[in-house]
Amino acid sequence: EIVLTQSPATVSVSPGERATLSCRASNSISNNLAWYQQKPGQAPTLLIDDATNRATGVPARFSGSGSGTDFTLTINSLEPEDFAVYYCQQRDIWPPTFGPGTKVDVK
Amino acid sequence: EVQLVESGGGLVQPGGSLRLSCAASGFTFGSYWMHWVRQVPGKGLVWVSRINTDGSSTSYADSVKGRFTIARDNARNVLYLQLSSLRVEDSAVYYCARSFCRGNNCHADYFQHWGQGTLVTVSS
Numbered sequence: 001e002i003v004l005t006q007s008p009a010t011v012s013v014s015p016g017e018r019a020t021l022s023c024r025a026s027n028s029i030s031n032n033l034a035w036y037q038q039k040p041g042q043a044p045t046l047l048i049d050d051a052t053n054r055a056t057g058v059p060a061r062f063s064g065s066g067s068g069t070d071f072t073l074t075i076n077s078l079e080p081e082d083f084a085v086y087y088c089q090q091r092d093i094w095p096p097t098f099g100p101g102t103k104v105d106v107k
Numbered sequence: 108e109v110q111l112v113e114s115g116g117g118l119v120q121p122g123g124s125l126r127l128s129c130a131a132s133g134f135t136f137g138s139y140w141m142h143w144v145r146q147v148p149g150k151g152l153v154w155v156s157r158i159n160t161d162g163s164s165t166s167y168a169d170s171v172k173g174r175f176t177i178a179r180d181n182a183r184n185v186l187y188l189q190l191s192s193l194r195v196e197d198s199a200v201y202y203c204a205r206s207f208c209r210g211n212n213c214h215a216d217y218f219q220h221w222g223q224g225t226l227v228t229v230s231s
Contacts, residue, residue: 034217043202043221087152091216095168098152
């Protein structure tokens with residue numbers, strides 16, 4: 001089973017600033033990684049698939065990068081609605097697994 | 108608009124059973140692999156089970172194998188999860204999720220759309 005490690009656990013950012021979130025896989029997963037956003041009391045929503053592709057309707061301030069074992073989600077110019085928990089998820093090696101999440105909160 | 112609406116959660120005693128349902132609309136249900144993912148409130152996401160488009164292939168997390176059964180009714184656009192021999196550690200919000208397609212590019216094991224979840228509490 002692939003273990004995904006996310007860092008930091010919490011990042012405090014001011015609105016308008018940039019947040020950089022990391023996801024590391026225990027073995028290479030090529031580019032088979034997705035990112036999800038989850039707001040309190042809501043279901044997750046898909047942000048990024050295959051490491052770099054923004055899902056339909058996702059603002060351009062969200063970008064994904066990386067391949068192999070190291071991945072990054074960057075959120076530029078944070079908007080108030082971006083404060084949430086972000087999860088990475090891999091589909092390369094069965095079973096699909098999620099990282100523990102990174103909480104982006106207001107500084 | 109894609110909609111997934113779960114139901115069937117509730118309070119059940121250890122060793123008990125429950126059947127969750129997920130009513131799908133806004134897409135061709137029978138064309139997509141479907142999943143169940145659970146989340147203990149305040150904790151992370153855990154994949155539980157998957158079913159292929161016609162129901163002939165199913166997969167489970169080791170933690171639920173032999174106790175949970177996933178099924179689907181493509182005529183009624185409904186996904187099910189039968190939970191049996193429930194344990195306290197099965198308590199969670201259970202989400203149904205649809206697999207991913209962008210045009211002809213489809214991946215069974217990304218979760219493109221999610222329901223709002225249904226809470227299962229296993230307690231005596």
